[in-house]
Amino acid sequence: MQLYQSNPIKIYNSLTGKKEAFKPINEGYIGMYVCGPTVYSNVHLGNVRTFMSFDMVFRYLKHLGYKVRYVRNITDAGHLENDADVGEDKITKKARLEQIEPMEVVQRYTVDFHNILNTLNFLPPSIEPTATGHIIEQIELISKIIENGFAYEINGSVYFDVHKFNETHEYGKLSKRKLEDLIHNTRTLDGQSDKKNPQDFALWKKAEPQHIMRWPSPWSDGFPGWHLECTAMSTKYLGEQFDIHGGGMDLKFPHHECEIAQNEAAKGKSPVNYWMHANMLELNGKRMSKTTGNTINPDELLSGNNTIFSKAYSPSVIRFFNAQSSYRSILDLTDDGLLASEKGFYRLMDAVNLLEDLKESTISSIDVSAWRQKCYDAMNDDFNSPILIAHLFEAAKYINQIKEGSETISSEDLKLLKETINAFVYDVLGLKNTAKIDSGTDKLSGAVDVLIKLRQEARINKNFALSDKIRDELAAVGIQLKDGKDGTTFSVN
Numbered sequence: 001m002q003l004y005q006s007n008p009i010k011i012y013n014s015l016t017g018k019k020e021a022f023k024p025i026n027e028g029y030i031g032m033y034v035c036g037p038t039v040y041s042n043v044h045l046g047n048v049r050t051f052m053s054f055d056m057v058f059r060y061l062k063h064l065g066y067k068v069r070y071v072r073n074i075t076d077a078g079h080l081e082n083d084a085d086v087g088e089d090k091i092t093k094k095a096r097l098e099q100i101e102p103m104e105v106v107q108r109y110t111v112d113f114h115n116i117l118n119t120l121n122f123l124p125p126s127i128e129p130t131a132t133g134h135i136i137e138q139i140e141l142i143s144k145i146i147e148n149g150f151a152y153e154i155n156g157s158v159y160f161d162v163h164k165f166n167e168t169h170e171y172g173k174l175s176k177r178k179l180e181d182l183i184h185n186t187r188t189l190d191g192q193s194d195k196k197n198p199q200d201f202a203l204w205k206k207a208e209p210q211h212i213m214r215w216p217s218p219w220s221d222g223f224p225g226w227h228l229e230c231t232a233m234s235t236k237y238l239g240e241q242f243d244i245h246g247g248g249m250d251l252k253f254p255h256h257e258c259e260i261a262q263n264e265a266a267k268g269k270s271p272v273n274y275w276m277h278a279n280m281l282e283l284n285g286k287r288m289s290k291t292t293g294n295t296i297n298p299d300e301l302l303s304g305n306n307t308i309f310s311k312a313y314s315p316s317v318i319r320f321f322n323a324q325s326s327y328r329s330i331l332d333l334t335d336d337g338l339l340a341s342e343k344g345f346y347r348l349m350d351a352v353n354l355l356e357d358l359k360e361s362t363i364s365s366i367d368v369s370a371w372r373q374k375c376y377d378a379m380n381d382d383f384n385s386p387i388l389i390a391h392l393f394e395a396a397k398y399i400n401q402i403k404e405g406s407e408t409i410s411s412e413d414l415k416l417l418k419e420t421i422n423a424f425v426y427d428v429l430g431l432k433n434t435a436k437i438d439s440g441t442d443k444l445s446g447a448v449d450v451l452i453k454l455r456q457e458a459r460i461n462k463n464f465a466l467s468d469k470i471r472d473e474l475a476a477v478g479i480q481l482k483d484g485k486d487g488t489t490f491s492v493n
């Protein structure tokens with residue numbers, strides 16, 4: 001028996017606007033696709049928040065015993081500066097500005113992305129495909145869409161015919177937009193486009209002579225439109241219909257709307273059963289965004305090397321902060337919020353670290369099974385991590401009370417408590433137990449500082465035998481004292 005059999009999940013489906021009972025297409029298996037980064041710059045913490053929310057979803061589904069195929073792509077071509085299919089390719093532009101190869105740009109920022117995710121204890125996805133690795137699949141899709149009458153070629157570029165599609169299908173059903181309203185609100189880009197209608201979007205763009213990233217196709221030497229890669233890669237690895245598709249809220253329109261249209265136009269099927277959208281991370285009350293420059297990078301928060309926050313925060317504190325709000329809520333990144341999360345994280349971990357020393361009794365004064373089910377219920381309810389954390393704090397309180405002797409726990413319940421805490425704290429939330437190390441390091445610094453002061457006093461009193469003894473004995477246990485003009489410091493070997 002797998003845990004998922006006794007833990008039915010509800011997922012808020014952006015397509016229907018309702019929380020729905022989740023039923024995978026194949027029992028026990030889940031296909032999940034999440035739009036990955038466009039690797040033309042370092043990821044900021046906003047990008048990371050979305051990926052972190054889906055990392056938690058992936059972790060929980062795996063914890064329940066599902067076999068999850070998690071596909072998260074790398075956009076390494078086709079993402080233009082402007083959603084209206086004009087402007088330069090973001091990667092090509094960066095390559096031009098830095099006078100390096102586009103693939104050097106891609107390599108640099110893909111490595112950065114992986115390093116950051118690794119530092120923040122992400123699980124790697126099952127497959128991480130790239131747009132440039134799937135040009136053939138994208139060309140095949142375009143041919144199919146043209147064949148089915150939903151796209152047209154003009155001057156070597158191919159556009160999706162939104163108006164034609166909308167005659168028989170519903171364009172805008174995910175983002176709840178009507179084509180008539182879009183017609184009203186779209187700016188016409190005079191002379192900048194060959195499109196029949198401004199609402200149409202590019203499936204293939206003919207490359208200008210100076211455009212380096214180009215591939216041969218039946219229509220021209222060019223490159224695929226951005227929305228197409230996700231349709232090609234998600235269905236290639238997960239099937240024409242799959243369970244979950246995720247991304248940030250800002251991708252709902254036009255990106256995800258176009259993904260649905262492309263799939264329906266090519267294969268006659270709506271590709272995704274549950275659309276999940278993570279809400280935005282804000283900084284200074286405004287959405288974190290590369291375009292406006294209102295960003296902070298993970299490195300800057302982890303090192304404390306920035307002018308916005310009072311100190312550095314650890315990877316687990318950043319994860320804990322993120323999990324303390326629902327993935328569907330806007331989250332404001334503030335010093336007060338991070339400080340409160342840091343305090344909470346250490347309070348929880350201090351209790352977790354007491355687990356090994358708890359005394360067992362013959363009976364429990366606490367209903368551990370009921371508490372455990374509340375943790376599962378929280379996550380089963382659309383991955384409600386803030387409620388889960390509230391239950392973990394409840395457990396932290398119990399642990400402290402057991403330690404003080406005002407509550408009791410049986411050996412069987414203690415085992416269950418440990419198992420459940422380990423599962424949620426480490427496997428699901430992806431936290432690391434740094435509390436022991438951190439507080440250990442603090443205490444060590446405190447103790448060495450006392451010895452440094454005593455040595456200082458001994459020197460003032462000309463008791464060099466004692467001052468040397470302190471220095472040598474510390475060295476013998478691997479602590480080196482170093483005298484400098486600003487005083488004495490130490491290092492641990």
Ligand code: AMP
Nearest residue numbers: 037038046047050247248280281287288
């Ligand atoms: P991009 O590299 O621009 O394609 O974005 C990668 C992912 O980051 C997408 O899923 C976006 O929705 C997401 N994203 C961008 N800005 C934010 C933000 N401020 N908060 C949360 N997610 C974001």
Ligand code: ZN
Nearest residue numbers: 035036230255
């Ligand atoms: Zn995508």
